[in-house]
Amino acid sequence: MKNDQLPTGRRSVLRLAAALGVTVTAGALAVDRLGAPEGAPGARAGAGTAPPPPRPGAAGPPASAPRLRPSAYRLQPMTAYAPAARPRALPPVRRRPFLSLTGVGRSMVLTFDDGPDPRYTPAILETLRRYDCRAMFFVCGEMAVENRDLLREMADDGHVVGNHSWSHPLVPKLRPSRIRDELGSTSEVVERTLGAAPLWYRAPYGAWNRHSFEIGAELGMEPLAWSVDTLDWKEPGSGTIVRRVLDGAGDGVIVLSHDAGGNRSQSVTALRRYLPGLLDAGYTITVPRR
Template sequence: MTLLTVGACGAPLVGSGDAGPASPASSTPAAVPSPSAAPEPAPVLSPAKPVPRAVDDPVYELPSTDKLVALTLDDGPDPTHTPAVLALLRKYGIRATFFLVGENAADQPGLVREIAAEGHHLANHTWTHPDLRRLSEAQVRDELARTSDVLQAAAGKPPTWFRAPGGDWSPVALRTSSDLGMRPMGWSVDPRDWARPGTSLITDRVLKAVRPGSIVLNHDGGGDRSQTIAALRAYLPVLIDDGYGFTAPR
């Protein structure tokens, strides 16, 4: 997660241009010695062109060896399921990161403000949840910028994290998110709750895969998320009892 830095190049050394020694005396009248030639002026260098900031690779795990994990929720806000998730997080004192779809956020501005007011991070998950690899650069920028505008209007500050739908990153998406002041976040634990495989399977997949530094992917929008909510109700207290804490990375 370290940004690359570029050092400045030193200017080339310029020769002094001093004149050589005077000619020896001759039988002819001595000439008045000429002063040494002035040093040649240094060449005028054009200002260095700014070096573009390095584009970050997606973050898939936290740089932590402690029992610390990040819980992330995608595809909301949903008027039914997001409040249920918020109630669980409130119960256990957990801060999470919500990767919101812009058009959903625009439809539920009060819910977006509630998420932010409870101390969770609002993050960008595009406007319509498309496959960004199939879009032009202008379309990608529109998807991200419109969503950031809605989230900033709700929270009073722009989002600092971005997640590509499906984790389908593209060079254009990474570059555009960086231009808009966001870093890309992936995940390391995916219980595939979006497919609704059953509460027990979602729970087991999380508990078997989680480790210090994990970023856990769940969904609070995009369909019926009752299994996800039931799984959160089951595995959150288990992780807490096992000594895990939760963070929302800045």
């Protein structure tokens, strides 16, 4: 999806296991205390700007639909999925999402939203495999249901599969029941495919509200935002994407990129360039664990 914008925050008692065995506990994720207030549509870190409306052609959830509908350009789901019925452990309800790691030394997290897309996701997986790195993939249910083989490949390679809603709507405009459908249906697809539901979720456009935090917690998930936005959805050129990642690199940084939602060839090319650059600079590429 285009133009995910950043909200903020985190209070927790949480365990993160970084690659190379780094483990942290309470306070492991940093809070941006200048971010959007609870209930705001979401703001980019340090910018305070609200996200734009959904891209042209995206189908928002209808007022009363028996099932979720895909965005206009996305693949048509073969069947509807209801939220998983059995109860899950309820984490604390956050008021803001995590946006960086702390206490993990020279480590960074790479995240990719909106997939999986068979045109771009395999190349990203291949690059990560080449450098023996793990990343996070926040998938949309309508894409995941048609590309389960890629979900399995992500899991087999040790990547974390997160929840990015079903159809990438602007969450604050939805009724709570629709938020539950968007998150629950995607968690169900992932659970049916991988045997375990996602433990992390990210709001489309970075637009969170109180209901999304509450419903995410009910589904056993923690909210994760980002520290560095590559803005790769704007297709600025692979060189610009590389520069944004390397300029924004730092301890505990979470990088936002995309593997679907448009032409992501620049994102694929950029990863091949900045990933070895980060490793040469001494960074460990890790993923959070719970």
